[in-house]
Amino acid sequence: MATIELKDIQKTYGKTEAVKHLNLTISEGELFGFLGPNGAGKTTTIKMMTGLLEPTEGTVEICGFDMWKKPMEAKRNIAYLPDQPNLYPKLTGWEFLRFIASVYQVNEDDFLERAEKYLHMFHLTDSAEDLLESYSHGMKQKIALVGALVHDPKVIFLDEPTVGLDPGSARKLKELLRELCDQGTTVFMSTHILEIAENMCDRVGIITNGSLLALGTMEELRAQGGNDKATLEDIFLELTAGEDSAELIRSLESEDVNGK
Numbered sequence: 704m705a706t707i708e709l710k711d712i713q714k715t716y717g718k719t720e721a722v723k724h725l726n727l728t729i730s731e732g733e734l735f736g737f738l739g740p741n742g743a744g745k746t747t748t749i750k751m752m753t754g755l756l757e758p759t760e761g762t763v764e765i766c767g768f769d770m771w772k773k774p775m776e777a778k779r780n781i782a783y784l785p786d787q788p789n790l791y792p793k794l795t796g797w798e799f800l801r802f803i804a805s806v807y808q809v810n811e812d813d814f815l816e817r818a819e820k821y822l823h824m825f826h827l828t829d830s831a832e833d834l835l836e837s838y839s840h841g842m843k844q845k846i847a848l849v850g851a852l853v854h855d856p857k858v859i860f861l862d863e864p865t866v867g868l869d870p871g872s873a874r875k876l877k878e879l880l881r882e883l884c885d886q887g888t889t890v891f892m893s894t895h896i897l898e899i900a901e902n903m904c905d906r907v908g909i910i911t912n913g914s915l916l917a918l919g920t921m922e923e924l925r926a927q928g929g930n931d932k933a934t935l936e937d938i939f940l941e942l943t944a945g946e947d948s949a950e951l952i953r954s955l956e957s958e959d960v961n962g963k
């Protein structure tokens with residue numbers, strides 16, 4: 704069953720076409736890695752998928768619900784962990800988690816079970832009574848992650864989830880995401896860490912300049928590139944190098960013109 708369905712979505716900011724006619728279907732239980740160079744359109748795509756940004760054209764469906772026609776039903780099924788979570792500084796960790804649980808109407812027993820489990824997993828139990836303003840960057844990332852998990856979402860969107868985490872927490876997160884997917888949760892994750900995508904994800908999509916250039920399992924991507932030994936880094940650099948070279952040539956050309 705498809706839990707995420709993007710049909711021909713497009714986003715333009717003024718003259719910039721940030722995302723161009725993107726079609727993508729992600730299945731239940733899939734761990735999907737979304738890659739691309741800086742400015743490729745990853746965050747714009749995730750914001751459209753999570754209902755934070757309305758597509759200029761096209762539709763987003765989450766668990767069969769159109770994000771803009773049935774926003775409550777669609778949003779009830781998702782959690783979004785941005786790369787820089789914006790937390791209320793004057794709440795304690797527990798108060799923040801309770802707030803999320805109340806928004807999603809999680810019952811008390813489920814809330815306590817999940818909150819205690821994930822606070823313990825990420826070594827936050829002893830800090831849970833402290834104000835969020837006293838948390839380090841990594842602790843903020845982790846409490847935001849616990850917040851994303853307390854309502855047991857069917858689909859989780861994560862933007863660069865391991866950035867800022869210590870190696871032990873990053874490993875726990877990776878293991879947890881795999882475990883959640885094996886139990887049927889869908890994870891859509893953007894990352895610049897190719898090793899994570901290569902080793903963890905069921906499928907990978909590479910976006911450049913607003914268009915999806917490659918999509919598939921590692922085996923499929925290697926077959927498309929005609930090199931069965933290629934790493935994801937090889938594939939990524941090969942697909943995106945053209946863009947960089949084109950950019951370099953354009954900038955040299957304009958310098959040339961301006962210089963004359």
Ligand SMILES: Nc1ncnc2c1ncn2[C@@H]1O[C@H](COP(=O)(O)OP(=O)(O)OP(=O)(O)O)[C@@H](O)[C@H]1O
Nearest residue numbers: 716719720721739740741742743744745746747748
């Ligand atoms: N609010 C905005 N107004 C105008 N242009 C924007 C806006 N947000 C993004 N863009 C442009 O849209 C394009 C895609 O940006 P986006 O943030 O989606 O890229 P990204 O792949 O997430 O990049 P990064 O890896 O650097 O985070 C870029 O050209 C960017 O300059």
